[in-house]
Amino acid sequence: MMKMGLQLKTIRYAGFIGVLLVGVISCHDSIDEPQIPAGDLTDIPYNPVPYMLDVPADFPALEQPNDNPMTVDGILLGRKLFYDPLLSIDSTVSCATCHQPSLSFSDGLALSQGVNGITRRGSLSLINVGFHYSGLFWDGRAKTLEELALIPIEDPIEMGESWDSVELKLRNHDGYPADFRKAFGIENVSMVDRYLAAKAIAQFLRTLVSGQNSRYDRYLRGEILLEENEINGYLMFFNIDPSLPDAQCGHCHNAPLLSTNDYFNNGLQESPDLYSFRDPGLGAITGIAGQNGFFKPPTSRNLVFTAPYMHDGSLKTLEEVVDHYTSGGKNSPNKSSFLFNLVLTESQKSDILAFLLTLTDSTTLTNPAYQSPF
Amino acid sequence: MKLLNFIFFSLLILGLASCNDDPADTKGTVTLHFKAVYDDIPLQMFNNRPFENGQTLEFTHLSMIISDLELLKQGSPELLDEVEIVNLTFDNTTAAEAGYTLTISGVPTGTYDGMRFGVGVPADVNAKKPADFSSGNPLSNTAYYWTPWSSYIFMKTEGRLDTIGNGTTDLGFALHTGSDALYNILEANIPLTVQDGLETTMDIVIDYKKVLQGVDIKANPQNHSPDDISTITAIVNNLAIAFSLVL
DSSP states (O other): OOOHHHHHHHHHHHHHHHHHHHHHHHHGGGOOOOOOTTBBOOOOOOOOOOOOOOOOOTTTOOOOOOTOOBHHHHHHHHHHHHOGGGGTTTTTOHHHSSBGGGGGGGOSSSSSTTEEEEOOSOOOOOTGGGGSSSSSSSSSOSSSSSHTTTTHHHHHTTTTTHHHHHHHHHHHHHSSSHHHHHOOOBBBBBGHHHHHHHHHHEEEEEHHOOSSSSHHHHHHTTOOOOOHHHHHHHHHHHTTTTOOOOOOOOHHHBBBTOOSSSOOOSSOOOOTTTTOOOOOOOHHHOGGGTTTTTBOOOTTTTTTOSBBBTOOOOSHHHHHHHHHHTTOOOOOOTTTTTTTTOOOOOHHHHHHHHHHTTTTTHHHOOOGSSSSSO | OEEEOEEEGOOOOOOOOOOOOOOOTEEEEEEEEEEEETTEEOOOTTTEEEGGGEEEEEEEEEHHHHEEEEESSSSSEEEEEEEEEEEOOSSSSHHHHHEEEEEEHHHOOOEEEOOOOOOSSHHHHHHHHHGSSSSSSSGGGGGGEEEGGGGEEEHHHHHHEEESSSSSSSEEEEEESGGGOOOOOEEEEEEEEEEEEEEEEEEEEEEEHHHHOOOOOOSSSSSOOOTHHHHHHHHHHHHHHHHEEOO
C-alpha cells in the first residue's frame, strides 16, 4: 500500500516537470534557444553565506568536515529535514519525535518509540553533539554526524524507510529541490541525494550548543554566586576541595562538556564475567571483551529535561542516579574503579543534586533557531 | 636479547660519541611494543595478582601519556613521536603479550646512542588544555586532563584491592599522576641501529609490581589533594626501575 502511494506521487511530479520541459523545448527548438535540461535548478540563486557558530569560551574548536562547512541555508535545510516526518516510512516519525527541543532534544522515554516499536536504547540529548569527536551513539559506533544522520532513516524500528525512497520524495517535493540548491549549489534536481541531506542535518546539529547560559557557566565567569549547597556539590563533583568527599563524577563528566572522550562501565549491569552483559555497548563495536558494558558518558548539562537516565532508561530520577553512584553500582569485572561505596551523607547527596541543577540551560529549549519550521 | 633499565635523565652521562652517519636519505622503520607485566608475567586486566602485605589486587585500567620519544644522537636527537597515549589495558594474555604497538617509518638510518621519552607532558605543554588541541591530537582527550589541578593526567593506574585477603576486592583505587613537578624523562643508553629498508623492533616493558613498590594503596587509593602527592611521587620515582628496554 505505502509503496503504491509513493509511486503515484512520483509519477505526478516527475510527469509534470517532464511534460512541461518537453513542451518548452519543442516550442523554441526552431528559434535556437539554449536547451534547459529537465530538473534544472540554476535559475535559483546560490549565494552561500558561511555560518559562524558562537562557541563558548572554554569549549574545543568546532570541527567541521572540509566538504561540509556550515552555511545559513545549509542549516535551514538541515532543520527542515530534522523536523520532517517525510523521512519516515509512514510520515509519522521525524528525528524530532525522539529528539524534542522541549526536552533538550531527548524524548522523555526509557526506550524510544519509532515507526515499528521500541528501540533497544534510550534517546540521547543532542546538546553539544557537534563537539563529540570520539564517537557518537551510546556505543560510539558512528564517527561523524554526517555518517550518523544516514542511519535512523533505514533503522527498521526508528524510521523504517529506505533512502532510495526518501531521495525520490525529496526530488519530487515542491520545496526541497530549491532548498538543496540554496544550500549546496546543485544544478539539477537529480543531484538531491542522501549524502547532501545528511550533510545538511549535520550542519543543523552542530548549531545545538549549550555552554554559556547555565548558572554554572555564569558562576564560572564570575557573574553570579551559587548557593552554598550548590557550591558544595560542585566541589565534590569535581573533587576540588580535598576536605570534602570525592564524588568521582568529574573523572568521567569533565568540564566544559561534562562528558569525556572515553567510555566506561559505570556499574549499571551485573555480570559475573566479561561476556554476560545484557547490552555489551562499546565492546560489541570494538570486539574487545574488556570493553563490554562500556558506554559513553552523556553530558550532565540539562539533565532536568532528559529523564529517565542511562542507555536503558533504568534510573528514573536524579536522586536515583546519585544513589546509584554512591552505592557503587552493580558488579562486573571491568566496572570502573571510580564506582564504589562513596559514603556520602544525605545532605552531601542533595548538594550534588543541587549542583546538577545549576547545569540547566532552558534557553536551548526556546531558541527560535532550533524550533520546527513547520 | 638485551635488557636495559632506564635511568633518570638527570643521571645521564653522555656515552661515547659513536655516531657514524650513514649516507644521507636512507630510512628504516622502528617498531616499539609497549608491554605491561606484573612480576615478569604479561599483565592481563581483571585478574588477581598478589600484592604487598598479603593483599591481592587486580587492574582495570593502565595507560600513560608518552612525550618526546626520541632516538639519541649527539647534538641532534631523532624525534620519533611527539605525544602518544599508550593504553595497556588488555583483557587477555595474547593481547597483553603483544602490547601496544607504535610503528615509526622513515627513520634515518644509523647507529643511535639510545632512547629517551617522557612519561606525561612537559611543563610548556601542560600549560595548555584539551580544548587547545584539535580532535586528532591525543592531548585533546579530556579523559586525560584534570581541571582542578590544571594538569594533564600523566599516567593512570586503576584497579581494585582485596584489603583483607578474603578473595573479594573491596577497594577501588585510581592512582593518577600529574603536575609539572612529576614529569619524568627516562633514558636508556644503548646503541640502537636503524638499517635501510629494515624494521628495528624493541620492547618497552613496564613492570607494575615495581611501579607500585612501597605504595600503600590501602591507605591512599586515590590522590585527592594537590598538596599531598607522596603516593603519586612514589610511583613516579619507581618508573626508572619499572621500565626496561628489550632488544
